[in-house]
Structure formats: C-alpha cells, structure tokens
Amino acid sequence: MSARTSRPRAPRRRARTRRQCPPSRRRPPPDAVRKTSAFATSSQRVRSRSALGVPEPAVAVSRLADEPKKLRKEATPMAATNINRVVLTGNLTSDPELRSLPSGTSVCKLRVACNTRRKDGPTGEWVDKPNYFDVTVWGAQGENCARYLSKGRPVAIDGRLEWREWESEGGGKRQAIDIIADAVQFLGGPRDDAPGGQQASGGFAPRADIPVDTSDYAAAPAGGNGGASPAPAEDDIPF
Numbered sequence: 001m002s003a004r005t006s007r008p009r010a011p012r013r014r015a016r017t018r019r020q021c022p023p024s025r026r027r028p029p030p031d032a033v034r035k036t037s038a039f040a041t042s043s044q045r046v047r048s049r050s051a052l053g054v055p056e057p058a059v060a061v062s063r064l065a066d067e068p069k070k071l072r073k074e075a076t077p078m079a080a081t082n083i084n085r086v087v088l089t090g091n092l093t094s095d096p097e098l099r100s101l102p103s104g105t106s107v108c109k110l111r112v113a114c115n116t117r118r119k120d121g122p123t124g125e126w127v128d129k130p131n132y133f134d135v136t137v138w139g140a141q142g143e144n145c146a147r148y149l150s151k152g153r154p155v156a157i158d159g160r161l162e163w164r165e166w167e168s169e170g171g172g173k174r175q176a177i178d179i180i181a182d183a184v185q186f187l188g189g190p191r192d193d194a195p196g197g198q199q200a201s202g203g204f205a206p207r208a209d210i211p212v213d214t215s216d217y218a219a220a221p222a223g224g225n226g227g228a229s230p231a232p233a234e235d236d237i238p239f
Helices: 030-036 043-051 056-073 139-148
Strands: 086-092 097-100 106-119 126-138 155-169 174-185
Touching: 086 126, 097 139, 106 139, 106 155, 126 155, 139 174
Parallel strands: 126 174
Antiparallel strands: 086 106, 086 155, 097 106, 106 126, 155 174
C-alpha cells in the first residue's frame, strides 16, 4: 500500500429538477411588470399582454382606429370659410342717386374717392393716388344717404365686395366689383340744406357716455336775453 491512505469518495448527489408550474400560475418576469405600469406606453402594454397570453380587447383597437376619422370630419368645415370685408373712408365725388325697385325697395348709389399714399420714383416725394369705388346702400339707410349727403361729404363705409357681370349692347361681356354697404357713417358737419340743421349719423343716435359739444350748431340768439346762452337743440335723427 502507498503512503497515502485513500479516502472513500462521497456519493454524488443528484441534481434536483425544478418543478415547472403550469402557464396559468407562472409569475411574469420583472420587465413585463414594469411595462404594464402606469408610466408604460401603449405599445409596451400591448407587447406585455401578448407575452403573458392575455387577449387584447377589440374595443380599444376600434376606438383608436376611429379617432383619426373623427378628427378629419371635424377639421373639414374649417377649410370652407371665406372672408369678404371692406372698411374705407373717403369723399363723395357726386351727389347720391336714389331709385326705387318695382318691389318698393329703395337703393342708393354712392361714388366714393379714397386716396392712397405712394412714393414717386423719379422725384422721391410722396403723392396721393385717387381710387374710385361704387357703393350700393339698400333700404332706409340708402334713403338717409340721399337725404343728408352731397358731393364732397366725407363718409365711412363698412361692407363687403360683390362681383357682377352683364352683357353690353354690343354683345360683349362686362364685369364690375361693387361695395355693398352694411353701415354708412356720415363724417364732417351737417348739410346746410338739412331741415332744422339736423345731423345724420347713418340712422343711429349716438350712445357714447361722453357729452357732445353742440354749441357750433346752435342758432344765434335773436335779441338780448341777459347774456344767457341758448340751450342746444336736440338732433332729430331720422330712422
């Protein structure tokens, strides 16, 4: 026998096999739990559900698919909106022309001149370029324009553009763009031939809280009255 004494070997242990749990009782991995938290995205939640074998509800998918269609339907009417507005001030180049239609509606035609400032190239000075516009006023407001306006009177127009086309006597087609007035404001002083020194304001009485100084329009006192100034007469605004 050798000097070394042989030790008996310990018996080998069998490797224990881990019991496999059924799929229904198997715990999800930690990363899947994190993905299903409130901070996970929708795509991560879908992948985590498919990894766990949980069926995805069909209602949520159909709702997400219908959302772009609803947004397109709501945004469609916005593309059809148009803006047609005109605001200008100028002077009348002629007296108003009032006429009545067979239906009895009154229509008044105005010719307004509005200057535009532009720089002259050769001289470098600013000059005025006149622009002429035809304005149509309907109804009672047109009657007030014919009654209280005259050539040279400044006015303010608020309205819209209207395009029209007609055939001339020679057979050619003519086109024109008119301004249909929604509101006409009379600027400047009252007309001299207005009855009683009345001042028209487009058929509307002033509603401002600031008192209006009408001393310039009051009639001069006839004879002495103790130095007292006469009370201003109230404007009779036609409607």
